[in-house]
Amino acid sequence: MLNITKNTNETELTVSLTGRLDTTTAPELEKELRDSLDGVTTLVIDMTALDYISSAGLRVLLSAQKTMNKQGEMKVVHVGETIMEIFEVTGFSDILIIE
Amino acid sequence: MIELKHLRKQYENATPLKDVNAVINDGDVISVIGPSGTGKSTLIRCINMLERPTGGQILLDGVDITAPKYDLTLARRRMGMVFQSFNLFGHLTVIENLMLAPMDILKKSKQEAYDTGMALLRRVGLAGREFQYPEQLSGGQKQRVAIARTLAMDPDVVLLDEPTSALDPTMVGEVQAVIRDLAQSGKTMMIVTHEMNFARAICNRVFYMDEGGIYEDGTPEQIFDHPKKELTRRFIKKLKVLELNVESRDYDFIGAGAEIDRYCMQNDIPPRTKYRIRLAFEELGQQMLLPLLGRTPIHVTLEYAPTEEQVTVTVAYGGERFDPAEGDNELSYMVLKRAVDDLAFSFDPEREAGNVVRVLIREKA
Numbered sequence: 001m002l003n004i005t006k007n008t009n010e011t012e013l014t015v016s017l018t019g020r021l022d023t024t025t026a027p028e029l030e031k032e033l034r035d036s037l038d039g040v041t042t043l044v045i046d047m048t049a050l051d052y053i054s055s056a057g058l059r060v061l062l063s064a065q066k067t068m069n070k071q072g073e074m075k076v077v078h079v080g081e082t083i084m085e086i087f088e089v090t091g092f093s094d095i096l097i098i099e
Numbered sequence: 100m101i102e103l104k105h106l107r108k109q110y111e112n113a114t115p116l117k118d119v120n121a122v123i124n125d126g127d128v129i130s131v132i133g134p135s136g137t138g139k140s141t142l143i144r145c146i147n148m149l150e151r152p153t154g155g156q157i158l159l160d161g162v163d164i165t166a167p168k169y170d171l172t173l174a175r176r177r178m179g180m181v182f183q184s185f186n187l188f189g190h191l192t193v194i195e196n197l198m199l200a201p202m203d204i205l206k207k208s209k210q211e212a213y214d215t216g217m218a219l220l221r222r223v224g225l226a227g228r229e230f231q232y233p234e235q236l237s238g239g240q241k242q243r244v245a246i247a248r249t250l251a252m253d254p255d256v257v258l259l260d261e262p263t264s265a266l267d268p269t270m271v272g273e274v275q276a277v278i279r280d281l282a283q284s285g286k287t288m289m290i291v292t293h294e295m296n297f298a299r300a301i302c303n304r305v306f307y308m309d310e311g312g313i314y315e316d317g318t319p320e321q322i323f324d325h326p327k328k329e330l331t332r333r334f335i336k337k338l339k340v341l342e343l344n345v346e347s348r349d350y351d352f353i354g355a356g357a358e359i360d361r362y363c364m365q366n367d368i369p370p371r372t373k374y375r376i377r378l379a380f381e382e383l384g385q386q387m388l389l390p391l392l393g394r395t396p397i398h399v400t401l402e403y404a405p406t407e408e409q410v411t412v413t414v415a416y417g418g419e420r421f422d423p424a425e426g427d428n429e430l431s432y433m434v435l436k437r438a439v440d441d442l443a444f445s446f447d448p449e450r451e452a453g454n455v456v457r458v459l460i461r462e463k464a
Contacts, residue, residue, distance in 0.1 A: 022377075023385045024352055052374060054381045055431040082374055089437040090430060 001025070004032050011072075012042040018049035021057030030060045037064070041072030048078040053086055065096060075099055100124055101146065101256065101287075106155035108141050115141040117311030119155070123289070125255070128282045130298035130319075131291045133308035134334060139291040142308065143258040146289070147178040176204060179249035181259040185241045187233040193220065193244050194229035197251045205252065212251070219247040223277045239270025243277050250281070257281065259290040263297075295335075299323050307331045338402045339366045345384055345397040352385060359401070366403050372410060375438035375460045376401065379412050382438070383456060386431040387423045388416060398452055410460040415452035422446070423456060437461075 002025035003018040013036060021029060037043065043064060061076070068074035075097045079087065087093040106119040115138030123129060131139045144150040146157060148164060148171050157164050164174045187196050197216035201207040207215070220226050223243040233241055242262055249257055262278065263271045275297050282288055282301040292298050298305065298319070305322040307315040307330075315322060315331045326332040333340060341362040343355050356377060363373040380399060388397055400413045422444045423432060436442065441459040 022356075023381055052377065054378060055386055055428075055434045056381070058430060058434070082371065086378075086434060086437060090433050 002028055004029060006032070006036060011040055012044065013037070013040045014044040014046055016046040016048065020052040021050060021060070022052060022054045023056045026054075026056035026060045029057070030063065033060070033064050033067075037067055037071070040068075043068050043072070043074040045074070045076045046078055047076060047080065047083060050080070050083060053083050055090075058086070058090060058092060061092070061096065073097065100158075100160055102156075102158040103146070104156040104158065106142075106145060106157065107153045108138070108145055108150060109153040114311060116145065116152070119312045121306070121313055121316065123256075123287060125287055126285055127304055128288045128302045129290070129304045129306055130302040131289060131306045131308060132293070132295065132298060132322075132334075133306075133314070137308040138311065139308050140260050142306075143180075143260055143289050143291055147175060147180055147256075147258055149180070172204065176252060177254055178256040178258060179252055179254035181242070181245055181249050181257065181262050183261040183264050185233070185238075185245045185265075187241055187245055187248070189233050192230050192232055193225070193236070196233070196244060197248050200248070201251050216247070216251055219250050220244075222250075222280070223247045224273070237270060238266045239273045242266065242270075242274045246274075246277055246281065254286070256287040256289070259288065259292075261291050261293070263292070263294065295323065307334065309334070333402070336404045337406060338404055340403075341401040343380075343399040343401075345389065345399065347396075348389055352381075355380070362401060362403075366405065368403060368410065372460055372462065376410055376412065378438040379435060379458055379460060382431040382435040383412075383414050383423060383458070387426055387428050387435075388414070388421075391421065391426070408462065412458050412460065414456045414458075416454050417452050418454070420446045420448070421454055 001019045002021055005016040007014040015032070017029070019025070045061070065074050077099045079098055084093070087096065087098065101123040103119050103121045106116055108114070108116040115136070119142065131142060133139055141150060145152045152165055159174055159177065163169065164171065188199070191199065194213065194216050197219060198209070198212035201212040201215065202209060217226070217229065220229055223246060225240060225243055225247070228236065228240065233244070236244065259278065263274050266274060278290065279301050302319055305317060305319055306313045307322055309330045315326060315328045321327070322331060323335055326335055341358065343358065359376055359380060360373065363376065384397055384399055398415045402411045424444065426432070438461060439458040440461045443457050445455045447453045
């Protein structure tokens with residue numbers, strides 16, 4: 001299960017994720033982002049309540065990063081220890097802005 | 100020597116022994132181990148014909164004791180049995196329990212039976228108890244009397260059916276000491292037991308029973324340290340096993356995840372390990388194999404060894420040789436590597452699911 005909550009502040013979009021970002025839920029996030037990024041210059045992905053991420057979730061983040069590179073910036077915030085491990089081992093910690 | 104040939108025992112609702120074949124050599128001390136309900140007790144009760152086999156033969160020094168006209172008392176003189184629940188005669192004193200069968204069946208004199216009985220009571224550490232009744236003895240003492248009574252018939256073969264199972268734990272040691280002494284006497288012995296360390300200490304062979312027969316027969320070193328067969332390994336290592344079959348591309352990924360979560364909770368597997376198991380399952384099964392495979396099903400086995408606190412995930416699949424390390428899904432492979440301490444791939448073209456990936460889930464941070 002993945003819950004996606006969106007908050008817009010002018011051209012900044014914050015997407016808060018709760019639950020699991022895996023094979024079954026990654027397509028939901030991909031669709032949400034695809035439908036929401038027009039005109040957005042700052043995308044913030046809040047992972048405070050994200051319990052799990054797999055490569056399927058990483059691919060969605062990578063795709064969002066590529067989009068945002070063309071129109072602004074993307075930040076990932078409140079990353080837990082376990083998910084940070086995955087970012088580090090896959091090199092995502094060098095690609096993403098993690099705060 | 101005892102030979103078991105295609106031994107079968109069938110009850111109305113169960114067939115504990117389907118096809119048992121074995122040779123028991125003179126002087127063998129054999130521990131019979133295995134999960135409950137796999138026919139261990141049935142086997143030794145069949146060997147001395149307390150239970151008549153449904154089929155097959157038992158040859159005692161070449162003579163078929165299952166033959167219809169065979170005189171069973173001949174076999175029973177040579178095979179003594181020690182039961183879980185002692186089965187002493189409560190109305191007879193200890194020494195009378197020991198003298199009864201030698202006088203009745205072996206036609207020994209009263210004095211001879213008494214002298215032998217007293218010597219055996221000394222051997223099992225119960226001299227001085229000869230005129231007591233069974234009810235005056237502890238469980239451990241009763242079982243030692245039962246062993247002495249069996250020895251009073253001077254059998255060639257001693258069969259012991261879970262001799263310490265009914266005992267208070269404080270009394271197990273005294274009975275095991277007597278059995279250990281007996282095991283060094285050169286008599287042929289078969290003992291059904293759940294006490295693995297004891298089995299290992301006294302025997303020269305182990306029968307692991309499962310699937311209706313002697314599933315694996317080997318030395319204690321082989322069975323306890325290097326079991327060759329899968330079910331033996333699971334039993335010895337007390338493995339908790341979860342098997343998942345991915346039958347098609349539309350299989351229930353969420354349901355499989357829930358099963359893994361439940362398995363982890365039941366076995367008290369820490370959350371960090373659970374996370375890594377889920378990662379290994381998803382990256383290997385879902386991300387790397389499933390998209391490539393018309394070769395489904397993918398068979399996934401999780402094994403948790405509580406004593407070592409280790410989880411192994413084995414993924415087996417058919418088709419051409421495919422090593423995930425050589426595939427083009429580098430991201431999934433990287434994530435998978437993070438979740439595991441060891442990753443081994445093997446391929447056996449002779450087997451239906453010839454590709455096997457075995458990973459040891461990482462335990463440390």
